[in-house]
Amino acid sequence: MDLIYLDPPFFSNRNYEVIWGDEAEVRSFEDRWAGGINHYVRWMRDRAIEMHRVLKPTGSIYLHCDPKASHYLKVMMDGIFGFDKFRTEIIWKRSSAHSDTKQGRRQHGRIHDNILFYTKGDDWTWNPVYTPYDEEYINRFYRHVEPGTGRRYQLDNLTGPGGASKGNPAYEVMGVTRFWRYTREKMQDFIRQGRVVQSKPGAVPRYKRYLDEMPGVPLQDLWTDVKPIGARAAERLGYPTQKPEALLKRILESSSNPGDVVLDPFCGCGTTLAVAQLLRRRWVGIDISITAVEIMRARLTRLGVSDIPAFGIPKSEDELRSLKPFEFQNWVIRSVNGTHSPRKTGDMGIDGFSFLEHLPIQIKRSDRVGRNVVDNFETAVERYGAHKGYVVAFSFTKGAYEEAARVKAAKGLEIELVKVQDLLLGTSELVAPVLNRRVLEMPLPKARPKESLPSPEDLIRSDKEAGTAA
Known part of the structure; x- marks a missing residue:
């Protein structure tokens, strides 16, 4: 596997009961760990060992958990993957502030989940992901507006830090001699493009950097911009711990590439699989619930996936x-x-x-x-x-x-x-x-992948031909 995302049952000692969709299907999701935290960690360790085994040397794993057990799970993951393979603890703000102090709450409101990011080796897949600048940053640093185009920009430094010791060239620009970041030829290109601005005679020229050319803020470890699934959200299926597609999209885009294989061993209603399909990743999902498997089948069918192979469905x-x-x-x-x-x-x-x-x-x-x-x-x-x-x-x-x-x-x-x-x-x-029913599904997306990805059967066949254990 190139990437593993798992959102296992949290150590919360709760039973989840939920009504799914229009059919009002009542299901019970057990989240009880009578043996306490040690039992829970042992249960998780057995599975984490297998996940480490099937992960590629360049692969990554994201373990989604709650603050109550995150520190126990981190020690467990350190023991399996290695302390030096821990990369990030992501804090995802999953809800807004709780106003339950009047109901007797005597502690801080819990509004976040933890996501532990590990890699198997020292060289892993990483694609930088950027988030938009906030309004305060834009108004402070991109306060200039270009007449005619309306493009926002800031004036940035053109001088070369470190001077000659860093190999920066010295020459005159608009009557000012300095050590510059760029060669004379490159500077002349900037001037012809109107990218060099001198506010007044004798002032040090500066570079006009447009806001719309900037990628945004590199992704940090505090995620407050991914909103939970609202009661009327189109993607809502009724699963009690369903995660938003935007959350999985961010993880898959940053730690996998098109054609990679993504595994979710606790896939619930199939959000990871759906996002992987949309992003042209191959996928494998596992869930103990037969009902969840059927929900995933229907969800993937709506995305245009046909002949979905499933194993372990009761046949006797x-x-x-x-x-x-x-x-x-x-x-x-x-x-x-x-x-x-x-x-x-x-x-x-x-x-x-x-x-x-x-x-x-x-x-x-x-x-x-x-x-x-x-x-x-x-x-x-x-x-x-x-x-x-x-x-x-x-x-x-x-x-x-x-x-x-x-x-x-x-x-x-x-x-x-x-x-x-x-x-x-x-x-x-x-x-x-x-036998004669024509199942009515939601309209399929208009955009379809231009190239078809290998089927699970093709993957198994190619693995066997390569002499590996499928």
Whole structure:
């Protein structure tokens, strides 16, 4: 890997619960470390060792963390990468001031994150990034305005510091003899261009330096100009710790080049991958959440990426049984292109709705679902006003099937019992509408890369041909 950015779970002892987008999909993000900071650091060290292993000698790594654990993580990173490979601790102001003193807060407001920047070797990729000058600086140093063009400029020194000892030439310019920074020929070019200004006879000539020719301020280690994602931001996906694309753009532009491979081992909703795609970097993303993987797929599809290879997606009943309840529920709803119930509690046993007819779905991550479940779900379907509903589980008892048959005969109400295996095979009628669905996505960007980058399969093939371990 040429560049690794990781934004792992913070040591904050919180559970994140969030509603994603219009589908009101409730997910839980665990951020608990019962073993304390030592357990957390050990957990991180195991992963940092592997990241060091896959990083190129010229590669860089950015570890995003919070002030509560940053000093522990820095010592850990020093032990793996080396104290001399630490380059910068970036302070990112992620929010505005907190006004919660009246609520009893007895400490300073926490409004920043820490980003630890390390390299693997002594020669690493670095592209200078500049930020705009602030108004105070412009008004102070570029106070002159050129008549006719309106261009701002400042008058800069033309004399050569150190004089002859530094090899600066001495000659006369506009009646003034000095040691100058430039050769006589170069100075004459400046004069012809109108870039040399003498305020009055006898004054030392100065160089006219235009503001619009200056790149800006070289990037420093205090970032206050990258704003967090607002509640109505177009890029907002609802992920609780989603980082702004501008933050990742800055990191990727400064520490990688087009065609480089970027890794995010905790990629969440895929901001790193999306930015890497836009900047023509190749990318690899890892996340433990199947739901996050599906969110990333959709996000990258909107950017025009097709045939996204993904590994570790559940393809068997055993793999699905290992999912956490929310993840399993999300898998079922997504497999039928349904929608989630907007209510987390008090939902009458309705976890979601089918794609075409918006019929109720109840999801059970268990075997041998019995009569009582079907009986209770019948009531929920009737209250909802539907003529049909689906119960999804790994298997059902004989009593469950008998109850479904009874209520159909007695009330004309259909309760379809759907096995997870049928969803995997695509044989359930709940899946059938999905096969013909034309998924509506956001409009694709007009600007497309002129050259296509190698696919992951091409990368693996080239690595194998080169004799390296892919």
